Amino acid sequence: MNGTRTTERYDAVVVGGGAAGLNAALVLGRARRRVAVVDAGEPRNAPAAHMQGFLSRDGMPPAALLAVGREEVARYGVDLIDGRVEHIEAAASEEPGCVVHLAGGPVLHARRVVVATGLRDGLPELPGLAERWGRDVLHCPYCHGWEVRDRPLGVLGTGPAAVDQALLLRQWSADVVLLAHTLELTAVERERLAARGVRVVEGRIVRLVSDDGRLRGVELANGRVVPREAVFVFPQPVPRDALLFGLDCARDDNGWVTTDRTGRTSLPGVWAVGNVADPRAQVVTAAGMGAAAAFALDHDLAAEEIDRAVDERRASGAALPV
Structure with missing residues (x-):
């Protein structure tokens, strides 16, 4: 960690506060996980007056959706941090985890990371x-x-x-x-x-x-x-993926990060969701990707916690339950 003091510890840090990132944070917050969302405030659909094709939210201004989403996740104790992540590095420990460095701000330790930084349209x-x-x-x-x-x-x-x-x-x-x-x-x-x-x-x-x-x-x-x-016009999608490839996450033949169906990347403990992983994802699709990643991430954390508890119980010499 280059001697930098870690000031906050989280079960999950979500980088990007769009539909994908906020929905991941919502699910994790409801699962009683300690979560932070770091958002630089640069949504892809900011120029659009309205968004369409999202059941119950058809025609809603994109900024209004994000405002409602931020309110919802805050109800579950999710920390909302306005800022930019400069880089992420693997934690210096045996268990999966990352150190998330914010520009001019705190350093966050995350047991798991969700990257939802989106893309920009090359016009x-x-x-x-x-x-x-x-x-x-x-x-x-x-x-x-x-x-x-x-x-x-x-x-x-x-x-x-x-x-x-x-x-x-x-x-x-x-x-x-x-x-x-x-x-x-x-x-x-x-x-x-x-x-x-x-x-x-x-x-x-x-x-x-x-x-x-x-x-x-x-x-x-x-x-x-x-x-x-x-x-x-069909723009050239340019993923905002520098954080992922700073972690050496694998790419496909077209240069996009490779993930499984839950958004899990090749690096243990790191998920990528939304347009940073799929340029075709609309808002409703990205939100679903965030939820899928959160379910998988929480199961991952639970499995780790259960294994640790079993090891500690055995180390204490406790008898096997009958």
């Missing part, structure tokens, strides 16, 4: 795009398709996933345009788009045009502006 560098992100520049039809149904929609051809995105969006609007940009479409792709009723507009995109706080269209290199009220 194409097109003028006007970032400013409208989460408003009328969108990425997930299941998250936002209903809200822009029957409106003129565009799909930015900034990557190979754009074709499938355009084909899918046709369910929500009869007016869908694929702005090819740098894509070189195959004959099969063009046939599928035509059969689905998706128009293709050729030409390089130079910027998104907005006026009075609303998207108006997409400007091409030849000066033409294609009127659109909302556009979809």
